[in-house]
Amino acid sequence: MTLRLADQTMLRKLLIAGGILTLMMVALLLFAAGKASAHGYIENPGSRAALCKSGANVDCGNIVYEPQSLEAPKGWPAAGPADGKIASAAGAFPKLDEQSATRWSKVNISAGPITFQWKLSAMHATASWKYYITKEGWNPNAPLSRDSFNLTPFCSINYGGVQPPSNYASSCNVPVRTGYHVILAVWEVADTANAFYNVIDVNFGGGTTNPTLSAPTGLAASGITNTSATISWNAVSGATGYQVYRNGSLVGTATTTSFTNSGLTAGSTYSYTIVATNSSGSSAASSALSVTTTGGTTTAYPAWSSSTVYVGGNKVTYNGKNYEARWWTQGETPGVAEVWKLIS
Missing domain, CATH: 2.10.10.20 (Carbohydrate-binding module superfamily 5/12)
Known part of the structure; x- marks a missing residue:
């Protein structure tokens, strides 16, 4: 059968249109693949975006609807958001980049152990979590830049490419500062070129890590079952109590040098750190102890x-x-x- 010239022309147009549509669909898929499917933000202490969502910060723009979307290329400080666009993660939410000593609500904190609680709306294989803080003498009335920060993270957690829980928390020791400072948290995903950037506006009240308390040592595990484990450590001179952290979250306290953690999952691995305390403050966190429960499939x-x-x-x-x-x-x-x- 021979098609008329008009029919041939129409067929060619349909084939071309179909090819263009296919190319558009492939391009869309490739673009989506380049974006991390994970999203999240620091809920406590409240990040600048989280406080916009809650209403503590005002005139924030569209970030109030999606505080979890502060995504930009990873590799900070060598790469990532440009100076002046660090708070907005490369300028997607420009209101966040407005900077002055009075522009944003501040969270009161003290130097020493602190837990950064993330709220993840979708989990993603994670390379690391890193935390930076502004220098002593930084200019709070100038746009945030690399020169505003100490470029060595005060807390860096290698996460090994695994997926975090939806309520992931980092246990860190914040260095001594006075007055208003900004903490920059960077969540680097493992299998894309992207990271998530959160800034936290904090006010130091003069509290410090207690220099007379040593970090606990000699962590060991015993009595490991499918759902529990007992963690022990060496006594710290001058300590009146201890805080027990599991995967960065505080799970209990003890007045002796051991703690039994229950409610665990069979065949799962957990990371424990211990902080010594007394009426004058807290020690730095101990080195981490990895514990794997028995059982599992x-x-x-x-x-x-x-x-x-x-x-x-x-x-x-x-x-x-x-x-x-x-x-x-x-x-x-x-x-x-x-x-x-x-x-x-």
């Missing part, structure tokens, strides 16, 4: 292969852990790519 699944196509619901074993695919995938590494859900 013993089901063996096929070993993951980079050349195999997997669909949602397929289960594999990789590096001694079991994962389930959330959707179609090939060549994306379990424990790194979000497509894989850790099941044991």
Whole structure:
């Protein structure tokens, strides 16, 4: 059958239009793949964006609707948001970059141990969490720049490419400062080129880490079961109590040198640190102790292969852990790519 010239012309137009639509869809998918699917912000102590959402900060612009979206290229300070656009993560929310000594509400804190509580609306494989603070003598009436900050983080946590919980918390020791300062928190995801940037406006009331208290040492675990573990440590001279942190969150206190933590999950790994306290303040945090509970599934699944196509619901074993695919995938590494859900 021979098509008329008009029909041939129409067919060519349809084919061209279809090709353009396909290219547009591919481009959209590629663009989406370049963005981290994770989002989050620091809820406590309240970040500048969080206080905009709550109404403590005013005239903030659209960030009040999406404080979790302060995303920009990672690699700060060598890369990332430009000077003057650090608070807004490269200028997407320009109101956040307005800077003066009185522009923003401030959270009262003291130097020493503090927990930075993140609220994550979607989790993502994480490379690290880093925290920076402005220098002594910084200019609070000038736009935030790299020159405003100490460029060495006062707290840096290597997260090894795993997914954090939705209520992830970092346990850090904040250095001594006086008056108004800004803390910059950087959440670097592992499998994209992006990071999330939060600034926290804080006011130091003169409190400091107690220099007479040493950080606890000699952490050890015993009595490990499917759901509990006992953590012990060496006594610290001058201490009247101890704070116990698990994965960066305070889970209890003790007046002796041991603490039993219950309610854990079988076959799971936790990180513990201890802080000594007395009426004059707190010590720095101890070195971390990793503890893995007993139990968990013993089901063996096929070993993951980079050349195999997997669909949602397929289960594999990789590096001694079991994962389930959330959707179609090939060549994306379990424990790194979000497509894989850790099941044991």
